Amino acid sequence: MAKIVIVGLGTAGISVCLTIRKKYPKNEVTIIDKKEFDLLHSCGLPFLLDGRVDSPEKLKYTLKISGIKKYLNCEAIRIIPEKKDIETKNLKSGERENVSYDSLILATGTTPFIPPIPGLRELKDKRAFTIGDLEGVARLKEVAKKAKRALVIGAGATGLEAAVALNKKGLEIIIVEALKSLLPRALDSDMSEILEEHLKKKGIKILLNKRVERVDEKSVTIDGKEIPNDVIIISCGVRPNSELAKKAGVKTSDYGIVTDERMETSVKNIYAAGDCVQVSSLIDKRPFSAYLATPAYEQGRAVAMNACGGEARYEGALASFISLIADLEIASTGFNKDQAESHGYEIVEGKVKGLTKPRWFPGAKEITFKVIADTKTGKILGAQEIGGEGTGWRINIVSLAIKANLSLEDLSKVEFAYSPATSHIPDVLLTATDLALRKLKT
Template identity: 30%
Template structure:
């Protein structure tokens, strides 16, 4: 059986490896239009800052590594058409510009997502960049080494924008963030997002909120300033567009593959479309929010790998299922770690729950133990049954541990009463005698039972 995979960053390469392990006798071919496969896009901001000293370290595997397992990887090859009736693909070699028609038995689409780039004047000026792939990283290096920028403007205050703010700070570049929304981090509740807002200001990041990009100004083909919708002029010799991404669904749509309500490709729990034998994984497809049961699009690297593993098993004849996501995410900006899982209080209200919440300070060690660090923890539960709905954690120390405990509690559909009595590890170097999650769950359970 010939299995063809379109796209080879996270989901596609994971699917290829899994399909080979399930049945090594299948012919597996992967087409990737970029020059690199199997790299960690999440590591790119840290290459820019210099924390990662060699960009090759974010490349996980090369085509020759896959070849050792009998998986054929063709870089700089773009699939331009899918004929699902004939089970054929049209593939363009981007080096020779020659087209070929290739038959397949089963197919996986892992076409990913691409940055949203606004159609404004000056968007093609030198020094205006996005950050999504290795090619973008190369452009970043050229701008940083050739033009030695002193003032950067980041359009968008999401995860990538805030990670890049830290990276530019490490390079002694002054930073302004322009965000069209009234506040940063809209997936977080306002009082939690405010903690990050204040931290950015403390690190000399200028914030322009409630104002979007209108125009880019330049001289001699190079960007010199941005103009906002309100008419504000902000000097810049480097501009990063970080307003989000959109799923690459054009190829699927043209082939008659159904899209879901989120605009990404619709799949079932086996990662299969309504066309038998056509599977999808990664940033181009939607999934299910496991708290609400509703479709959600969550373009994150770990989810892409999980979906790729399921699609790869099933395309080779298995019967694995991907149950959906809780929306767990984490990132770092300056000295803060910022994490979320499940629903925010606002999202819970909009989804028909009756949320009750608690916000409290916690620490990652016993109060008397050296090196103790603090964070702010918010837990949200449903008033009707006490079930945990979500958590947000912002601060220093073991923020990841706190959010992972909460994500696991969501997985088990635990109530605050359950979590209040959780048997979590304690020793002064690692935790207070009662974990902050246990303390917060107890306080929240008290509010629910009063």
């Protein structure tokens, strides 16, 4: 019987626990986590802010698996690899205890990044908030009740979801993004413009290629102009929690903890999974940070098997992404145009606007779909989609196509089911693929 110790109980940690209990039930599992409860569904925090999730308790999950020892409200202080020990500290009592392991799995997640804007850090948790935990969202909701004007720094998914939530509460919203478009990691500028116009129609002001220069008690400064402000949401990305690993001699990078395909680190018997790890692109094997639940869950399954003496490989990630922002589903997978070109690809694009059902059938929704491929091989590199709720499933088909190394020609031959009550013929995905294919052949 092996002793498996997991540090961190997020998506990856839960996946590890479930896999071990299904496949290796005789092993002893110990969890070390800073929270007072098991799992927080952190992706639901913006929806707790807007009220669609009506109670914070609904975002908590208790791991109901027998035989698992939990050190909750407890921090992992130090790893001692030569002794196969990890030193822990109880965050309430201060008591310290060493826990031994045969295999150690680090699933330490990330921490929100606070940009070095003068005055911002001093106002954190007073009128400047990240969307990272229940306590922060609760304080934000209280401050927002008395606020009239909100600033969102950063145009990633969490920031946009929070902006829409506060907009629904009647606040004046300004979104400031240092890059040229909304959701710059996921969307090309031409696709982002669709979302931008949609948000502007709801009264949300968007400032692109701009930076916040200073934050004061009742205002912010942008481009030398002082703007009155009551509440700030900081949505500037995250950084991997890799210090514990680094101090133990584990190799790390700017992207996180470095592992091999078995999710084992540079130190024997220490593994890592989830947002704290560096992943490789499934397209060209270059390293990057995924910071998404689906790769974390898949990594957790692989690392659980390997830590217990089995054999599994994690091949890499595509950063397949979806979000619901102001009644629009935004989805992407693989490379966008800028990413593909920066990785040395010459690309061909197929972008079309269509409907989810025949125009004459009630409930048809508009959808814009874009597929990107390599001009030399025709291999699919990525795709993006913007449409009404329920349209984002097409991204999963392209994700599978990339994983299967399919070309535009291959994807154009996929047989779709059709009924006017549920779909359009041809589907917008196939229309975009055919357009890219025609461009490729001319």
